[in-house]
Amino acid sequence: xxxxxKRFLQLIPIxxxxxxxxxxxxxxxxxxxxxxxxxxxxxxxxxEIIDQKKASLGLDLPFWQQYGNWLLGMLxxxxxxxxxxxxEVFSAFLRKLPATMLLTGLSLLLTVAVSLPCxxxxxxxxxxxxxxxxxxxxxxxxxxPNFFVAMVLMDIxxxxxxxxxxxxxxMDLKSALLPTLTLSVAMSAKYLRQxxxxxxxxxxxxxxxxxxxxxxxxxxxxxxxxxxxxxxTILTLLALSLGNLLGGTAIIESIFMWDGVGKLAxxxxxxxxxxxxxxxxxxxxxxxxxxNLLADLLYHYLDxxxxxxxxxx
Amino acid sequence: MTGQRIPTVRKPKVRKNNLRLKLAFLACxxxxxxxxxxxxxxLTPYDPYLQDLTIAKAPPSSEHWLGTDRYGRxxxxxxxxxxxxxxxxxxxxxxxxxxxxxxxGILCARSGKWLDTFLMRTADxxxxxxxxxxxxxxxxxxGGGVHNAxxxxxxxxxxxxxxxxxxxxxxxxxLPFMQAARMGxxxxxQLVWRHVLPNISGPILVTAMLDIxxxxxxxxxxxxxxxxAKPPIPEWGSMMSETRNLLPTQPWITLAPGFAIFFSVMVFxxxxxxxxxxxxxxxRG
Numbered sequence: 001x002x003x004x005x006k007r008f009l010q011l012i013p014i015x016x017x018x019x020x021x022x023x024x025x026x027x028x029x030x031x032x033x034x035x036x037x038x039x040x041x042x043x044x045x046x047x048e049i050i051d052q053k054k055a056s057l058g059l060d061l062p063f064w065q066q067y068g069n070w071l072l073g074m075l076x077x078x079x080x081x082x083x084x085x086x087x088e089v090f091s092a093f094l095r096k097l098p099a100t101m102l103l104t105g106l107s108l109l110l111t112v113a114v115s116l117p118c119x120x121x122x123x124x125x126x127x128x129x130x131x132x133x134x135x136x137x138x139x140x141x142x143x144x145p146n147f148f149v150a151m152v153l154m155d156i157x158x159x160x161x162x163x164x165x166x167x168x169x170x171m172d173l174k175s176a177l178l179p180t181l182t183l184s185v186a187m188s189a190k191y192l193r194q195x196x197x198x199x200x201x202x203x204x205x206x207x208x209x210x211x212x213x214x215x216x217x218x219x220x221x222x223x224x225x226x227x228x229x230x231x232x233t234i235l236t237l238l239a240l241s242l243g244n245l246l247g248g249t250a251i252i253e254s255i256f257m258w259d260g261v262g263k264l265a266x267x268x269x270x271x272x273x274x275x276x277x278x279x280x281x282x283x284x285x286x287x288x289x290x291x292n293l294l295a296d297l298l299y300h301y302l303d304x305x306x307x308x309x310x311x312x313x
Numbered sequence: 314m315t316g317q318r319i320p321t322v323r324k325p326k327v328r329k330n331n332l333r334l335k336l337a338f339l340a341c342x343x344x345x346x347x348x349x350x351x352x353x354x355x356l357t358p359y360d361p362y363l364q365d366l367t368i369a370k371a372p373p374s375s376e377h378w379l380g381t382d383r384y385g386r387x388x389x390x391x392x393x394x395x396x397x398x399x400x401x402x403x404x405x406x407x408x409x410x411x412x413x414x415x416x417x418g419i420l421c422a423r424s425g426k427w428l429d430t431f432l433m434r435t436a437d438x439x440x441x442x443x444x445x446x447x448x449x450x451x452x453x454x455x456g457g458g459v460h461n462a463x464x465x466x467x468x469x470x471x472x473x474x475x476x477x478x479x480x481x482x483x484x485x486x487x488l489p490f491m492q493a494a495r496m497g498x499x500x501x502x503q504l505v506w507r508h509v510l511p512n513i514s515g516p517i518l519v520t521a522m523l524d525i526x527x528x529x530x531x532x533x534x535x536x537x538x539x540x541x542a543k544p545p546i547p548e549w550g551s552m553m554s555e556t557r558n559l560l561p562t563q564p565w566i567t568l569a570p571g572f573a574i575f576f577s578v579m580v581f582x583x584x585x586x587x588x589x590x591x592x593x594x595x596x597r598g
Binding site: 142285 | 434437438441442443444445446447448449450451452453454455526530533534537538539540550553554557560561564567568571574575578579582583
């Protein structure tokens with residue numbers, strides 16, 4: 001428990017840094033946010049009205065004061081209003097978050113479901129035809145940008161075969177299938193390699209040789225010993241790649257019209273809706289940091305060498 | 314257990330030779346891509362900006378190998394012209410962040426505690442943002458354009474190199490030969506230049522090589538979202554985004570630039586893997 005607290009305390013400066021950087025970015029950009037808003041409406045407005053509007057939004061205060069106000073508001077769940085729709089940013093973000101979480105969760109599940117068995121299979125059948133094929137497939141998957149995968153899947157599954165809806169009109173499982181598949185392709189490809197090398201490394205260790213010498217069956221060694229070690233690798237990787245996944249959802253969501261925070265952010269970027277972008281960047285970073293903390297704690301809990309402070313490989 | 318390794322004594326030597334051959338082949342391929350991207354304007358069969366609406370959306374033919382887009386522009390020419398932006402920009406980007414990040418890392422390792430802590434905490438902060446998310450925000454603030462997209466990606470990727478080169482430099486600095494060099498009268502800069510750099514360049518080179526493909530994809534991704542190269546400038550990501558509603562009827566138009574990215578990323582990834590294997594001391598038979 002003490003460890004968890006220590007890790008959390010270490011995170012506090014990072015969390016503050018995240019808020020600061022998110023604010024700074026938009027401060028640098030948003031100096032003419034009010035002008036931008038009137039420009040969006042397409043009307044010429046007198047300078048006094050602009051100044052008045054700026055004052056009412058607190059945009060004329062010095063930087064630190066603005067940051068302080070913003071931080072205070074943020075802690076109370078107030079992240080300002082969208083420049084475009086006028087809606088509260090935080091509630092809009094919260095409303096769209098579940099869709100993104102669903103997509104992310106499904107993609108992670110599918111990735112693990114594909115890459116774990118395939119990776120183990122490839123490691124056990126090292127240098128055989130099936131291993132080479134799997135490695136080749138993972139190599140191909142690694143070289144495809146996710147929007148390309150999206151287009152190819154759309155073309156084949158959605159248009160040529162007509163199996164799946166191309167555009168997600170609602171949040172059902174069927175329309176989640178294509179975006180999930182897309183996000184999983186690159187990740188599964190990456191994991192397959194990692195799982196394979198983790199399992200290979202584990203299989204080469206002395207205790208496996210010892211177990212084999214004692215006549216323990218390959219299946220038991222694989223599932224009882226090697227899997228445990230491989231799971232730790234995967235856990236770390238999952239937490240790390242969540243960052244890529246969250247970034248990837250932005251592109252994939254806007255391709256498939258999946259109504260999540262990624263699409264929200266991309267739309268906001270196109271309309272220069274700075275408060276929305278700010279909320280997106282900040283909360284994505286917070287989520288990422290939080291998940292990494294969780295993974296770290298879990299790792300700490302699962303690996304007795306780290307838990308008991310024993311060093312060694 | 315069927316997949317056991319057969320112990321052979323001579324295998325490493327043969328493997329090394331194969332590796333050298335593979336490396337040479339891939340390096341040539343990559344160089345070819347690079348040259349093609351550099352001289353792309355002389356290689357295009359047609360003007361990539363030339364519109365001819367009478368042949369719009371033509372399927373692939375002997376005159377237009379990849380067909381034409383909705384303005385009748387030759388797709389092959391546009392894909393070739395797009396290599397300038399996509400390949401060349403990614404290489405520049407990786408080169409820049411590798412050098413910049415490594416210098417920061419060396420500086421951290423060789424300087425006092427205060428500067429080290431400050432720079433490393435800054436790096437941690439940048440690493441706290443999930444990659445593309447932060448790049449999206451930076452690109453959004455700066456507005457579109459290839460230069461801004463490159464800057465945005467540079468902003469998120471330097472910490473990796475800083476951390477790597479810092480830990481490598483620290484490890485090297487602890488070795489006795491460094492003290493010997495110091496006693497031999499090496500100044501700080503000379504120490505870094507003659508003893509640290511040659512020793513840490515391997516891992517950094519490998520990381521950079523493997524990063525080229527990733528950067529290519531991320532740059533294309535930003536362009537796809539309209540935050541990189543702007544139409545009509547040919548860039549693979551923005552070309553796909555521009556033509557994506559032609560996918561149901563003329564898929565070749567949308568998919569051609571995608572295959573170009575796919576192929577280039579594959580070449581650079583393979584090259585990176587091979588360089589890693591080549592530099593790996595385990596393979597030095």
